[in-house]
Amino acid sequence: MAILEILTYPDPRLKMIAEPITEFNADLAVFIANLEETLRAAPGGVGIAAPQVGILQRIVIIDVSSKPKIKHHGRLILINPEINHWKGFAIGREGCMSVPDYTGKVVRAEQIELSAQDESGTRQHYQMEGYEARAVQHELDHLDGILFIDRLISRRHDLFHR
Amino acid sequence: MTQWFMLTLVGKDRIGIVARVTTALYQGGCHLGEASMLRMDGNFTIMLMVHFPGTKAALTALLAPIADELQLHIHIDPSVGEQTTRQEPNVQISVHSADRAGIVAQVTSILAAAGLNILDLESDIGGHANNPFYIMQIEGVATRGIEALQQALQTWHQTSEQTIEVRLTPITTTIF
Numbered sequence: 001m002a003i004l005e006i007l008t009y010p011d012p013r014l015k016m017i018a019e020p021i022t023e024f025n026a027d028l029a030v031f032i033a034n035l036e037e038t039l040r041a042a043p044g045g046v047g048i049a050a051p052q053v054g055i056l057q058r059i060v061i062i063d064v065s066s067k068p069k070i071k072h073h074g075r076l077i078l079i080n081p082e083i084n085h086w087k088g089f090a091i092g093r094e095g096c097m098s099v100p101d102y103t104g105k106v107v108r109a110e111q112i113e114l115s116a117q118d119e120s121g122t123r124q125h126y127q128m129e130g131y132e133a134r135a136v137q138h139e140l141d142h143l144d145g146i147l148f149i150d151r152l153i154s155r156r157h158d159l160f161h162r
Numbered sequence: 163m164t165q166w167f168m169l170t171l172v173g174k175d176r177i178g179i180v181a182r183v184t185t186a187l188y189q190g191g192c193h194l195g196e197a198s199m200l201r202m203d204g205n206f207t208i209m210l211m212v213h214f215p216g217t218k219a220a221l222t223a224l225l226a227p228i229a230d231e232l233q234l235h236i237h238i239d240p241s242v243g244e245q246t247t248r249q250e251p252n253v254q255i256s257v258h259s260a261d262r263a264g265i266v267a268q269v270t271s272i273l274a275a276a277g278l279n280i281l282d283l284e285s286d287i288g289g290h291a292n293n294p295f296y297i298m299q300i301e302g303v304a305t306r307g308i309e310a311l312q313q314a315l316q317t318w319h320q321t322s323e324q325t326i327e328v329r330l331t332p333i334t335t336t337i338f
């Protein structure tokens with residue numbers, strides 16, 4: 001196991017599109033273990049995507065179970081994940097381990113339906129909401145080279161203008 | 163000597179103010195930091211952090227030709243350059259009411275007494291000219307906790323005759 005280096009913006013690899021995983025083998029298991037160790041080592045870390053450590057593969061780990069009073073699915077390994085349905089939207093303030101010392105407001109869907117393969121390659125389906133749904137949307141963006149700073153909304157968009 | 167200056171600039175709005183001012187700063191060796199730029203009632207306003215390896219007098223001289231040509235009022239203060247230690251808001255307060263004098267004074271006095279440090283305040287007037295309403299959004303740090311602000315607003319609502327709608331929402335920032 002090893003803690004991997006987290007890339008920070010403007011590293012160009014954070015803007016690249018990750019490739020699907022086709023082989024669920026021992027190498028993948030080792031990488032997932034390292035990615036998870038990297039996530040656990042980050043203070044308050046609740047999610048990580050493989051491109052954040054320079055591996056352009058469609059792998060995300062999420063675990064929001066440390067947050068009190070929210071619905072969640074615990075530790076999830078999401079491989080080749082896809083969001084199939086979005087519902088509602090909410091504004092939230094986000095930061096990112098790959099974009100240090102900056103936070104900003106981002107609109108995300110409140111509820112999502114997600115499908116993803118697990119570590120063994122079996123496709124799973126999840127219904128998520130709130131904080132967990134936001135975390136998943138943030139991490140899945142990394143697989144398409146999108147950072148939260150690509151999705152910032154203006155402060156003034158909160159106002160109800162004529 | 164500090165290298166950061168806070169530049170305040172106001173002038174009648176026209177196309178190209180930002181481009182002309184920032185080009186002059188760039189060509190004069192400046193590096194820009196945080197900025198707030200906004201058109202307000204026919205004026206264009208800029209508040210801008212500028213890193214400049216020289217004196218206030220030299221920076222003023224750098225901008226003088228453009229200030230004269232575009233009729234801009236410019237004010238420059240030395241600053242500390244604290245961007246890296248800036249504060250994050252943890253509460254948002256939305257206020258709206260029929261427009262009348264004193265809304266901002268009343269609401270912000272209550273909030274200040276309960277420990278709110280305002281980081282950002284925007285307000286506007288909407289509605290018809292004969293029936294205007296006032297709307298304001300505040301973001302800040304609840305230095306004595308959000309509960310203290312909620313309690314202060316609740317007490318005020320119970321004792322006040324005013325029909326000012328005030329909604330307080332905690333802002334949670336998550337680093338993913």
